[in-house]
Amino acid sequence: MLAYYLDLAVRSLKRSPGLTALMVLTIAFGVSASMTAWSVFRAVSGDPIPWKSAQLYVPQIDMWGPQAQQNNPDSDKGPPDALDYGDAVALMRDHRAKLQSAMYPIGPSVVPADAAKHPITTSGHAVFSEFFPLVDVPFEYGSGWSAADDEHRAPVAVISNKLNAKVFEGANSVGKMLNIDGRDYRVVGVMGEWNPQPVFYDITNTGGFARESEDLFLPFNTAIAANLANNGNTNCNETPDAGFEGLQKSHCIWIAYMVQLDSASAAREYKSYLEGFARTRFPDWAPNVRLRNLPDWLDHQHVVPSDTRVSLLIALGLLIVCLVNTAGLLLAKFLRRSSEIGVRRALGAPRAAIYAQFLTEGAMIGLAGGVIGLLLTGVGVVSVGWVLPRQIANLAHLDFSLLATTLAVSVIASVLAALYPTSRAARVVPAWQLKSN
Amino acid sequence: MDIRPILSTLQRHKVTAALLILEVALTCAIVCNAVFLIGQRLQRVNLPSGVAEHELVQVQLGHIGPVPDAKAQTATDLAALREIPGVRHVTPVFQLPLNPGGSSNFGVMLAPDQQQPTVIATQYMGGSELVTTLGLRLVAGRDFQADEYVDLDTALAALHRGDLKGLPQTVIVTRALAERLWPGETALGKTMYLGKAIPFRVVGVVASLARPDQLEKGEQYSTIWPIRLSAADGASYVLRCAAPDRAGVLKAAVARLKQLNPNRVVLVQRTYDEGRRAFFANDRAMAGILVGVIAALLVVTALGIVGLASFWVGQRRRTIGVRRALGATRGDILRYFQTENFLLATFGIALGMLLAYGINLFLMSHYELPRLPAIYFPTGALALWLLGQLAVLGPALRAANVPPVVATRSV
Incomplete structure (x- = not known):
């Protein structure tokens, strides 16, 4: 039966090729425009670590007090977005979560052993050993360092495969020495391809999106001892003493912190621990703490550019206009065929058969529109690179689920558009229709 | 031109006409807001820096x-x-x-x-x-x-x-x-x-x-x-x-x-200059994407009008033939379809203005955008009327060319 309906649909569509082409192209157009915008949107709001983002939390503590809150015109009365050195170190010492790491961005220069090569500016983070299992860093060679290395301020380093290729020609460099800002560090691990966007573990310092992937991770305590200055943002409500050491003694905030808590009860426990922590450290004011999980944190930090969201709305509007357009055309087309339906009904076709026939026709238009729309989406996503800044455009790429959604949306939309005219058409009373002709 | 016959004809195609009105309304609302967004971006891009x-x-x-x-x-x-x-x-x-x-x-x-x-x-x-x-x-x-x-x-x-x-x-x-x-x-x-x-x-x-x-x-x-x-x-x-x-x-x-x-x-x-270009790259890209979407919207709406008008012309060939046989001139037929489109566009634009205002209110509350200046409403209306008249011209001319003899032919 389906073959028969397909045949009928093809015949009907062939009768008015211009109109058919118009309907197909409108759907294709609408689908591709909105899907392109959607892929950009998903690329920038995408969950960078979907398998455990609900277990990752960012603790915040108010170390400045209500007085500072009052004077901060931007504040939502929540605690500052980062930690000061003293609190971060104390939280690490208490070690209450399953996994946790304080971190700050560093930007030292790596001096290749080969004197003919130029020094390389790098970007990276100073982190604790638990950082690697915390955010699931993949390793090509070796692994992260141990808790003992944290303790002893060991001169060890984890480098990216990109830096490994630059300095060691891509060979297994575990155990080799690397000169970083004039000191020697032993390479303990080489990361595999890893460039999460947004840079979820340190939103405060990266603003969410880094131009380049990270080259280098050093132990936090080692970096502090080596005076590797903070390469990110520092926010103060007081004037710190001079130098990096002064910064460490101050209540200036510059350290990002992330913990892993596997269950809701663990999260509740950690939150009450934080409150106790704040009460002991800052007895002068009521504890003001937050413990947001990663998705909430990304939202709180406005990591998704609102541009993209508005453009998504406009692209969705375009899709709706295209669908309304197609619905109107399908309607006009189907309503004109009441005599044909009258004949079929008089010959004994049940209503279901009429539905099947017309919905098949609608689905065919949707499918054709979807396939062409798919090709156009491909073109659209590729050409996003010409107009959008590279750091965002790099993230927008086609994948299977996007393609499947494209097809599904177009078919469903056109079947929906065919539904009303079909129900009108199927209601035609055969005798009346035959008579009037 | 008497608009009553047009209205009564449209009443027989209520749903189709409603869809066309809806399409014009959505286009009008989206175009008004998108043009406004582009204006906002360009205003930023052209800010004076004060330096050489x-x-x-x-x-x-x-x-x-x-x-x-x-x-x-x-x-x-x-x-x-x-x-x-x-x-x-x-x-x-x-x-x-x-x-x-x-x-x-x-x-x-x-x-x-x-x-x-x-x-x-x-x-x-x-x-x-x-x-x-x-x-x-x-x-x-x-x-x-x-x-x-x-x-x-x-x-x-x-x-x-x-x-x-x-x-x-x-x-x-x-x-x-x-x-x-x-x-x-x-x-x-x-x-x-x-x-x-x-x-x-x-x-x-x-x-x-x-x-x-x-x-x-x-x-x-x-x-x-x-x-x-x-x-x-x-x-x-x-x-x-x-x-x-x-x-x-x-x-x-x-x-x-x-x-x-x-x-x-x-x-x-x-x-x-390179630094300044990099600083505004996002704004410029956004404006570019919006221009593309606006163009796409206008093209789709125009095509929709062309398609539907052609369809109606085809459907009413006999009626047109009868009118011509009864003494209507080509100009009468042409004006009939133009007026019909004008009416539909007017309904659409009226609805579109309300929608545009609503969307602007929504964007104002969610994305901290300023209020849509009043000048955008008449400009958007004019643009949509023009678009409608241009799109309907082809089908209307075809209708005007229907010979009176069609009335006497059986289908």
């Missing part, structure tokens, strides 16, 4: 390891850069207007005991040639004198000791900031306060100097301080030269700096 934009190049260096004598190094660098042919002025700076790379900002108080800052202004500092190098135009007062300058590390140390004498005493502000702080009065000689009641006296006013970023805090709320930076403070060197010399000067400057001290890497080397 086409005559500036920037070089920023990063030092490997500690810097032994940053001040001496900076002095050597500046002297060497001045000798490069074509270079007119050189200064270290911390930030440039409307450029990527972050900014330094502070709360301005008008009284020593004020709790909340009046505005958040940005601070420009660099060296003795900052005003001339950037090409700022003084409209009142004077530039800093040589004895007013303080080194950044000296100033920070004094700030920490609470020693007000070791700090700079004077400041230059933009006209916009002066107007905001002391409306209707002259700013010269007035005092502004920073942090814990640290006073600064205004000695000069420049016509314009935009801030590097955070434009929502007041695009032109900038101040200039008599503070000298060294290469270790994260400063860039900015060189001013004639516009055609920029590429050559930039190349020569980088080569000279590397030659002076090879133990450092170049972090930034670009002309001011």
Whole structure:
């Protein structure tokens, strides 16, 4: 039966090729425009670590007090977005979560052993050993360092495969020495391809999106001892003493912190621990703490550019206009065929058969529109690179689920558009229709 | 032209007509808002910076390891850069207007005991040639004198000791900031306060100097301080030269700096214009995408009108033939379809205006956009009417060409 309906649909569509082409192209157009915008949107709001983002939390503590809150015109009365050195170190010492790491961005220069090569500016983070299992860093060679290395301020380093290729020609460099800002560090691990966007573990310092992937991770305590200055943002409500050491003694905030808590009860426990922590450290004011999980944190930090969201709305509007357009055309087309339906009904076709026939026709238009729309989406996503800044455009790429959604949306939309005219058409009373002709 | 027959015909195609009206309404609403968004973007992109934009190049260096004598190094660098042919002025700076790379900002108080800052202004500092190098135009007062300058590390140390004498005493502000702080009065000689009641006296006013970023805090709320930076403070060197010399000067400057001290890497080397382009890349991209979507919308709507009108013309060939046989002219038929389209478009536009207003309200509350100016409504209406008339012209002409003899033919 389906073959028969397909045949009928093809015949009907062939009768008015211009109109058919118009309907197909409108759907294709609408689908591709909105899907392109959607892929950009998903690329920038995408969950960078979907398998455990609900277990990752960012603790915040108010170390400045209500007085500072009052004077901060931007504040939502929540605690500052980062930690000061003293609190971060104390939280690490208490070690209450399953996994946790304080971190700050560093930007030292790596001096290749080969004197003919130029020094390389790098970007990276100073982190604790638990950082690697915390955010699931993949390793090509070796692994992260141990808790003992944290303790002893060991001169060890984890480098990216990109830096490994630059300095060691891509060979297994575990155990080799690397000169970083004039000191020697032993390479303990080489990361595999890893460039999460947004840079979820340190939103405060990266603003969410880094131009380049990270080259280098050093132990936090080692970096502090080596005076590797903070390469990110520092926010103060007081004037710190001079130098990096002064910064460490101050209540200036510059350290990002992330913990892993596997269950809701663990999260509740950690939150009450934080409150106790704040009460002991800052007895002068009521504890003001937050413990947001990663998705909430990304939202709180406005990591998704609102541009993209508005453009998504406009692209969705375009899709709706295209669908309304197609619905109107399908309607006009189907309503004109009441005599044909009258004949079929008089010959004994049940209503279901009429539905099947017309919905098949609608689905065919949707499918054709979807396939062409798919090709156009491909073109659209590729050409996003010409107009959008590279750091965002790099993230927008086609994948299977996007393609499947494209097809599904177009078919469903056109079947929906065919539904009303079909129900009108199927209601035609055969005798009346035959008579009037 | 009597519109009653048109209305009664449309009543027989209620749903189809409603869909067309809906399509026109959506298009009208979206186009109004999208054009407004584009306008907003372009307004940002064209903000005046206040500096001699086409005559500036920037070089920023990063030092490997500690810097032994940053001040001496900076002095050597500046002297060497001045000798490069074509270079007119050189200064270290911390930030440039409307450029990527972050900014330094502070709360301005008008009284020593004020709790909340009046505005958040940005601070420009660099060296003795900052005003001339950037090409700022003084409209009142004077530039800093040589004895007013303080080194950044000296100033920070004094700030920490609470020693007000070791700090700079004077400041230059933009006209916009002066107007905001002391409306209707002259700013010269007035005092502004920073942090814990640290006073600064205004000695000069420049016509314009935009801030590097955070434009929502007041695009032109900038101040200039008599503070000298060294290469270790994260400063860039900015060189001013004639516009055609920029590429050559930039190349020569980088080569000279590397030659002076090879133990450092170049972090930034670009002309001011390149930096500004990079800063607004997002806005420009967004405007481009919006233009594309608007064009697509208009094309789709036009095609929809063409399709539906053609369809109706085909359906009513017999009726048209009868009317022609009864004495209607081609012009009558043409005008019939044009009026029908005009009516549909009018309904659509009326609905679209409401929608446009609603969408604008939504964007205002969710994305902090300003209110849609009234001028967009009549402009959008006109555009949609024109689009409708253009789209319907083809089918209407075809209808006008239906010969009266069709009336007598059986199908």
